Amino acid sequence: MKYISTRGSAPALDFDDALLAGLARDGGLYLPEAWPVLTPETLTGLAGRPYAEIAARVVAPFMAGSTLLGELDEIAAETYAGFSHAATAPLKQLGPNLWMMELFHGPTLAFKDFALQFVGRLFDRLLRKRGQRITIIGATSGDTGAAAIEACRGLASVSIFMLHPKGRVSPVQRRQMTTVDAPNVHNIAIEGTFDDCQDLVKALFADEAMRDEYGFGAVNSINWARVMAQIAYYVHAALALGGPARPVAFAVPTGNFGNVYAGLGARRMGLPIPRLIVGSNRNDILTRYFREGRMEMAGVTPTLSPSMDIQVSSNFERFLFDLYGGDGAALAEAMAAFRRDGRLDPGADRWKAATAIFEGHRFDDEETVAAIGRLYRETGELIDPHSAIGIEAARAASLDPSIPVVALATAHPAKFPDAVERATGQRPALPEAMADLEAREERCATLANDLPALKSFLRERATTQGAA
Ligand SMILES: *Cc1c(COP(=O)(O)O)cnc(C)c1O
Numbered sequence: 509m510k511y512i513s514t515r516g517s518a519p520a521l522d523f524d525d526a527l528l529a530g531l532a533r534d535g536g537l538y539l540p541e542a543w544p545v546l547t548p549e550t551l552t553g554l555a556g557r558p559y560a561e562i563a564a565r566v567v568a569p570f571m572a573g574s575t576l577l578g579e580l581d582e583i584a585a586e587t588y589a590g591f592s593h594a595a596t597a598p599l600k601q602l603g604p605n606l607w608m609m610e611l612f613h614g615p616t617l618a619f620k621d622f623a624l625q626f627v628g629r630l631f632d633r634l635l636r637k638r639g640q641r642i643t644i645i646g647a648t649s650g651d652t653g654a655a656a657i658e659a660c661r662g663l664a665s666v667s668i669f670m671l672h673p674k675g676r677v678s679p680v681q682r683r684q685m686t687t688v689d690a691p692n693v694h695n696i697a698i699e700g701t702f703d704d705c706q707d708l709v710k711a712l713f714a715d716e717a718m719r720d721e722y723g724f725g726a727v728n729s730i731n732w733a734r735v736m737a738q739i740a741y742y743v744h745a746a747l748a749l750g751g752p753a754r755p756v757a758f759a760v761p762t763g764n765f766g767n768v769y770a771g772l773g774a775r776r777m778g779l780p781i782p783r784l785i786v787g788s789n790r791n792d793i794l795t796r797y798f799r800e801g802r803m804e805m806a807g808v809t810p811t812l813s814p815s816m817d818i819q820v821s822s823n824f825e826r827f828l829f830d831l832y833g834g835d836g837a838a839l840a841e842a843m844a845a846f847r848r849d850g851r852l853d854p855g856a857d858r859w860k861a862a863t864a865i866f867e868g869h870r871f872d873d874e875e876t877v878a879a880i881g882r883l884y885r886e887t888g889e890l891i892d893p894h895s896a897i898g899i900e901a902a903r904a905a906s907l908d909p910s911i912p913v914v915a916l917a918t919a920h921p922a923k924f925p926d927a928v929e930r931a932t933g934q935r936p937a938l939p940e941a942m943a944d945l946e947a948r949e950e951r952c953a954t955l956a957n958d959l960p961a962l963k964s965f966l967r968e969r970a971t972t973q974g975a976a
Pocket of ligand 1: 606618619620651652729761762763764765767768815816894895918919
């Protein structure tokens with residue numbers, strides 16, 4: 509399988525190189541040259557199989573030609589054995605045709621574990637085969653940092669340096685990062701904002717000599733392998749509800765469009781998914797596009813669902829590539845204009861094609877809290893603010909009521925206990941395996957918002973040997 513860039517001018521790569529590359533050299537995102545299709549017989553044969561087996565069968569065609577293909581079953585088994593629920597991604601019925609898929613039984617209690625636990629293992633095995641090392645550098649305001657650290661802990665060929673703004677991430681999120689006791693994990697609290705952290709990371713990547721010496725890499729959501737791994741839970745849920753014979757729709761709380769794009773992937777692979785319903789918080793560039801046909805950047809507003817506080821949804825470019833008929837040059841021009849002008853109007857025909865599949869609904873904090881309270885009163889279930897937006901989007905969808913809708917629950921309620929308590933009067937408890945999080949020892953350096961200080965910190969701790 510070859511991977512091509514959405515901007516058309518970077519060379520096509522095989523799976524292994526696309527895995528390590530992340531962003532393409534022309535600034536685009538990698539996509540498979542052609543979408544593999546699973547026949548109805550193959551899909552039916554997967555119904556009822558364990559999650560790890562479904563995951564391996566779904567991702568195998570995307571990894572055709574990879575040196576890791578022979579180890580795929582083992583990698584998938586190892587990845588999902590670390591999840592705490594026997595069903596890995598259990599479905600709960602909330603209403604006559606409304607379901608919730610719980611994607612928070614991984615080690616950091618958010619859906620990002622599904623992809624990062626898998627991709628961390630792919631990275632490690634591939635780098636060891638090549639005799640290379642990589643230094644992952646990232647900035648986080650919450651979930652991503654914890655999931656990335658948990659995915660990289662203890663890997664022989666990876667070191668990870670994660671920056672967070674000091675005092676500005678929630679205590680649970682901070683502790684999930686800083687209590688990981690592994691020699692290759694380095695937490696850094698920066699005296700500054702999240703934007704300062706991101707600027708420092710960008711400045712590090714801009715130092716080409718250092719980048720090459722230490723083999724800097726990223727595990728952000730533009731990595732193709734993350735999208736690919738997420739397709740599996742859409743397939744798993746659809747099969748459980750009678751697919752592929754029966755159509756199933758999905759509702760997804762979205763920031764970067766990375767999760768819901770994997771739902772589109774499941775549709776491309778042959779599952780009848782008539783509708784993908786996007787839920788936004790007040791940072792609603794996507795729902796505005798689906799409603800009005802134009803994209804307009806706006807400043808980021810902090811909300812109760814911070815993992816969706818995003819101005820530009822990076823993975824949307826993968827969908828735009830389809831809307832532009834696979835014309836990378838035309839999309840490169842459109843994206844440059846979007847950066848320059850802060851607005852993009854892809855035109856009426858593309859909007860029509862987009863809204864044939866997607867619809868979007870936006871909820872502010874008050875509506876989010878009301879939704880958490882309402883579901884608790886109706887069913888006794890506690891849900892986190894991100895999941896609440898997905899469930900509300902499912903309820904708001906304009907859809908034939910005979911079609912089941914699965915709303916994706918992306919975080920455990922105990923990750924956002926204040927909002928849940930405000931809505932329900934109940935403070936959700938952490939799962940037992942994490943109940944002692946408060947008591948665990950934290951390991952974290954504090955640095956000023958200062959690039960030279962960060963660089964010397966890195967030089968003291970990162971290894972250069974055989975950098976990728
Ligand atoms: C990251 C995250 C999201 C948003 O996912 P995208 O792939 O960026 O759309 C939603 N909910 C939670 C809990 C998250 O951590």
